[in-house]
Amino acid sequence: MRVLVVEDETRLAEGLRRGLEAEGFAVDVAANGTDGLWMAREQQYSIILLDIMLPGISGYRVCETLRADGNWTPILMLTAKDGEWDQIEALDTGADDYLTKPFSFSVLLARIRALLRRGAGERPTVLEAGDIRVDPAARRVWRGDTVIEVTAREFAVLEYLIRRRGDVVSKRDVLNNVWDDDFEGDPNIVEVYIGHLRNKLDRPFGRAAIETLRGAGYRLASNGG
Numbered sequence: 118m119r120v121l122v123v124e125d126e127t128r129l130a131e132g133l134r135r136g137l138e139a140e141g142f143a144v145d146v147a148a149n150g151t152d153g154l155w156m157a158r159e160q161q162y163s164i165i166l167l168d169i170m171l172p173g174i175s176g177y178r179v180c181e182t183l184r185a186d187g188n189w190t191p192i193l194m195l196t197a198k199d200g201e202w203d204q205i206e207a208l209d210t211g212a213d214d215y216l217t218k219p220f221s222f223s224v225l226l227a228r229i230r231a232l233l234r235r236g237a238g239e240r241p242t243v244l245e246a247g248d249i250r251v252d253p254a255a256r257r258v259w260r261g262d263t264v265i266e267v268t269a270r271e272f273a274v275l276e277y278l279i280r281r282r283g284d285v286v287s288k289r290d291v292l293n294n295v296w297d298d299d300f301e302g303d304p305n306i307v308e309v310y311i312g313h314l315r316n317k318l319d320r321p322f323g324r325a326a327i328e329t330l331r332g333a334g335y336r337l338a339s340n341g342g
């Protein structure tokens with residue numbers, strides 16, 4: 118079992134190396150995101166322990182890049198303290214689990230073993246509606262062969278629509294699933310994002326995937342419009 122530890126705090130990295138080696142793992146350590154990404158691409162690892170705040174490329178980007186490459190090695194994100202990061206974002210980038218520092222070594226070991234049991238199964242795949250494709254793990258969107266750049270919120274709205282493709286979804290459904298539960302702003306914000314998505318996904322291609330059903334809501338056509 119080979120483990121890659123991507124961690125810039127030298128003492129922690131060395132502590133992890135010693136502890137994991139004592140448990141019978143082979144351990145490689147990278148002290149920044151750039152080296153970590155390179156090593157993860159060069160070597161086959163059983164699991165990657167990935168700090169988020171790293172010199173060079175952040176842990177988020179390392180994770181996202183590996184997933185976009187189709188590398189599904191289990192990734193356990195490590196982070197210094199609550200608030201400096203967003204656990205939802207970590208999981209959205211394709212991480213499998215996360216642990217907040219300081220953590221006990223026995224907890225870390227239990228998490229590692231759980232991830233190893235689960236293995237590196239291929240992640241939920243790309244969602245499709247006709248020639249629109251949405252990759253939730255890598256957060257990428259395509260119309261045909263064209264990559265569509267979207268913001269995080271636009272992505273979330275589109276992901277919700279494509280998961281429910283063919284169904285009519287109300288503005289309220291979108292709000293409840295994409296915004297925080299305590300969102301108290303103007304529900305018409307949904308319309309604004311639908312407009313952005315049409316401008317990116319439909320208009321340039323002369324298509325109309327996102328329908329408005331007056332009084333009812335929206336529907337993403339299963340065939341891509």
Ligand code: CA
Pocket residue numbers: 124125126168169170171
């Ligand atoms: Ca760090």
